[in-house]
Structure formats: C-alpha cells, structure tokens
Amino acid sequence: MTGGDRLRTDGGADLTVRQARAADADAVAAFTQDTWSEQGASDYLPDVFPHWVESDGPDQRTFVVDVDDGADVAGVLQGVMLSDTEAWAQGMRVNPDYRGRGLGTKLTRAVFRWARDRGAVVCRNMVFSWNVAGLGTSRAGGFRPGVEFRWATPEPDGDAEPTLTVEGDAAAADAAWAFWQRSDARTELDGLVMDDEETWACSELRREQLREAAAADRLFTVVDGGTRGFTYRSYTTERDTDDDGGTETLGVYGVAAWDDVETARALYRAVARDAAAEGIDSVRVLIPESVRWVSDTAATRTGVSDEPDFLLTADLTDDALF
Structure with a gap:
C-alpha cells in the first residue's frame, strides 16, 4: 500500500x-x-x-x-x-x-x-x-x-397461466435485447440489472446474458403483436429464514420491463410458474423505482418491497x- x-x-x-x-x-x-x-x-x-x-x-x-x-x-x-x-x-x-x-x-x-x-x-x-x-x-x-430500484415479489404458483404468448428461445432473446435498447426501463436503470455471477450486485445487461438465459430456459419474453416485454431468472440462492437454522431458496430475476399492465401481468405469471417449477420459495424481480413501474406491478396484484434500494x-x- x-x-x-x-x-x-x-x-x-x-x-x-x-x-x-x-x-x-x-x-x-x-x-x-x-x-x-x-x-x-x-x-x-x-x-x-x-x-x-x-x-x-x-x-x-x-x-x-x-x-x-x-x-x-x-x-x-x-x-x-x-x-x-x-x-x-x-x-x-x-x-x-x-x-x-x-x-x-x-x-x-x-x-x-x-x-x-x-x-x-x-x-x-x-x-x-x-x-x-x-x-x-x-x-x-x-x-x-x-x-x-424496487423489488417485485410474485408468489410461486405452478398453476399461473400467462394470458399473452410468452417465448424463451434464441429468437426471443434477440427480441428481448432489441426491446431493452428502446425501453424506458433501460433508461431509468441506466442499463443496469442484477449481475448473473455476483449475488446482490448490479452490472450492465449484455445481449449474451439473454442468450444464455434462453439456452437454460430462464428467459420469458412476451411476443404478442410484437415484443412487449421480458424478464429472466438471473440466479437462485439459499438464505436463512430464522434463528433456528431454517433456510429457503430465493429466486432473483435480473430485471423486468414491459409496455403495459397486461404484459406485466403475463410476465409475473410466467415468473410465478417458473419459480414453482424450480422449487423456489420466494422471488425478487428488479424493477425501476418510479410511479409507472410500481403502480403497474400493483395493478397486477403482485407484491412490491416496502422501500427502494439505491445504486x-x-x-x-x-x-x-x-
């Protein structure tokens, strides 16, 4: 030194x-x-x-x-x-x-x-x-x-059924990337999402991350009359739930962006279904901290964290x- x-x-x-x-x-x-x-x-x-x-x-x-x-x-x-x-x-x-x-x-x-x-x-x-x-x-x-940003917290639900078409293949990854480039969410978050490797860290989203998510069945892109939104599962982690040694599996979804409330509802339902299928106990989805994103989430009857986090x-x- x-x-x-x-x-x-x-x-x-x-x-x-x-x-x-x-x-x-x-x-x-x-x-x-x-x-x-x-x-x-x-x-x-x-x-x-x-x-x-x-x-x-x-x-x-x-x-x-x-x-x-x-x-x-x-x-x-x-x-x-x-x-x-x-x-x-x-x-x-x-x-x-x-x-x-x-x-x-x-x-x-x-x-x-x-x-x-x-x-x-x-x-x-x-x-x-x-x-x-x-x-x-x-x-x-x-x-x-x-x-x-704030956390949306949908409950895992194996019976959740999106009302719009949700895709997750390689083409959907490229569509999600194009959507991200023009999204208000990208602007409000300065391009930042949850990092895939370092837990509880944020980095700039890369196209390759979406392609990797698609290859691992972790990508959810709403393609219904054009691309309307996307999210993806970034990682899962184990965390303590109490002082008695209990743990739970937490699923962290790197970011969610959408055009309208109906698309947000479809994305949260896709997340709920994915979380249940993966044995995830609780979910966090990163969303921008503003009236639009938080109120859209609330309109879908999805939980939201009490306070924002600052980067x-x-x-x-x-x-x-x-």
Missing part, C-alpha cells in the same frame, strides 16, 4: 489499509454482528467474511483497516470486478470504536485504486434507502447518485478520486 493508506488516530493507534486475512474473521464478526439490529435485520458479514478471504483473487479483493499490526480491525470493504470495465464495492463496515476518522473513505479509495489498476472505468455500490449513514459514507468516499456510482477515470 502507499503511504496514503496509513494514518494515526487521535489516541496514537496506527491504522493501515491492507488485504484481509483469515485471522481477521473474529474481529470483523465482533463489530458487524449487530450492524442492523435497529432495523430488525442481521448482518451477513460474519458469515461470508471467511469465504471472501478464501476466495480473493485477481478479480476480487477484500480490504480491512488494520489497527496496530493486527491488534484490532477498524473497517472492512470488498471490491469485485464484474466485467472488464465494471467494478463493484460491497460490505462497507466501520468499527464503531473508530468512526469519525475517515476510514470509510480510505477503504473506498483503496478499492478504487485496485479496480482501476485492473481496467475498471466505473465502480458502483448498493445502499438501502433507509441507511442514511451508509449513503453519507458512500458520498464522502467519492460515489455519486446513480439509480434506484451509487464512481467514475474511475476521474483522477480527483485518487
């Missing part, structure tokens, strides 16, 4: 940004286990941190702020390359004992340097809309406002960030 990654606290502690090590796990767990207790939610960091460290490589780097050469950990942040030019920052946490010292910015800039060295021209992150502290830390670190972005071609 450069000299800019080392500083001393008011109390004299030596703080250094470095790559995370397996031995940091207990210290990270100690200050992250109650991160969102006021929101009634648990933090995933204690569970995933050991895996993060183990899986670090050319396209992923986990950073921590080291206190006095391993005596404690003051913060953590991971950077991931999602494509040749897109980086993602996640898991920003600062130990309450060391807050107010600009450590979030130190970690963010370390990820920016790491990502730019690997060819990234942009870095993004996701922050819950209610997480005011996280939003402030992101802005201070160099991120700027990006886009916002922020940093231009890594801006030397002022370094």
Whole structure:
C-alpha cells in the first residue's frame, strides 16, 4: 500500500489499509454482528467474511483497516470486478470504536485504486434507502447518485397461466435485447440489472446474458403483436429464514420491463410458474423505482418491497478520486 493508506488516530493507534486475512474473521464478526439490529435485520458479514478471504483473487479483493499490526480491525470493504470495465464495492463496515476518522473513505479509495489498476472505468455500490449513514459514507468516499430500484415479489404458483404468448428461445432473446435498447426501463436503470455471477450486485445487461438465459430456459419474453416485454431468472440462492437454522431458496430475476399492465401481468405469471417449477420459495424481480413501474406491478396484484434500494456510482477515470 502507499503511504496514503496509513494514518494515526487521535489516541496514537496506527491504522493501515491492507488485504484481509483469515485471522481477521473474529474481529470483523465482533463489530458487524449487530450492524442492523435497529432495523430488525442481521448482518451477513460474519458469515461470508471467511469465504471472501478464501476466495480473493485477481478479480476480487477484500480490504480491512488494520489497527496496530493486527491488534484490532477498524473497517472492512470488498471490491469485485464484474466485467472488464465494471467494478463493484460491497460490505462497507466501520468499527464503531473508530468512526469519525475517515476510514470509510480510505477503504473506498483503496478499492478504487485496485479496480482501476485492473481496467475498471466505473465502480458502483448498493445502499438501502433507509441507511442514511451508509449513503453519507458512500458520498464522502467519492460515489455519486446513480439509480434506484424496487423489488417485485410474485408468489410461486405452478398453476399461473400467462394470458399473452410468452417465448424463451434464441429468437426471443434477440427480441428481448432489441426491446431493452428502446425501453424506458433501460433508461431509468441506466442499463443496469442484477449481475448473473455476483449475488446482490448490479452490472450492465449484455445481449449474451439473454442468450444464455434462453439456452437454460430462464428467459420469458412476451411476443404478442410484437415484443412487449421480458424478464429472466438471473440466479437462485439459499438464505436463512430464522434463528433456528431454517433456510429457503430465493429466486432473483435480473430485471423486468414491459409496455403495459397486461404484459406485466403475463410476465409475473410466467415468473410465478417458473419459480414453482424450480422449487423456489420466494422471488425478487428488479424493477425501476418510479410511479409507472410500481403502480403497474400493483395493478397486477403482485407484491412490491416496502422501500427502494439505491445504486451509487464512481467514475474511475476521474483522477480527483485518487
């Protein structure tokens, strides 16, 4: 690390940004286990941190702020390359004992340097809309406002029957791509969808993703008097449901875009049927956060998340960030 990654606290502690090590796990767990207790939610960091460290490589780097050469950990942040030019920052946490010292910015800039060295021209992150502290830390670190989205949450239903024609072959993939290029949803989301490889990350949709989804029977394109909308299953993941070790399968659909309410209804029914067939317990479909998309979804009697999520972005071609 450069000299800019080392500083001393008011109390004299030596703080250094470095790559995370397996031995940091207990210290990270100690200050992250109650991160969102006021929101009634648990933090995933204690569970995933050991895996993060183990899986670090050319396209992923986990950073921590080291206190006095391993005596404690003051913060953590991971950077991931999602494509040749897109980086993602996640898991920003600062130990309450060391807050107010600009450590979030130190970690963010370390990820920016790491990502730019690997060819990234942009870095993004996701922050819950209610997480005011996280939003402030992101802005201070160099991120700027990006886009916002919400989750549609249709219930799995093996008997759901779309009222319009839904196709999913290679031709439907190309039709979906053409639709996406002219869609208001693409404009409102700045072309971003859920990433297929990194869970809970967003990247720019590529034509090849739709073709891959078609080949795996994960694409649902409404082609009825022309192409009217599409969605696709991006990935499934297991998540805890309670403190007793229960889990469920969550199906995440990368984005949904449509022309009208009837098309939205057909897409959500196709998703409901697909989720049931795949043994998925609950569903999330990314939609833009605006009156049109949320009210269209509501008009189909499909559930919607209570609050939006925010995506922020940093231009890594801006030397002022370094």
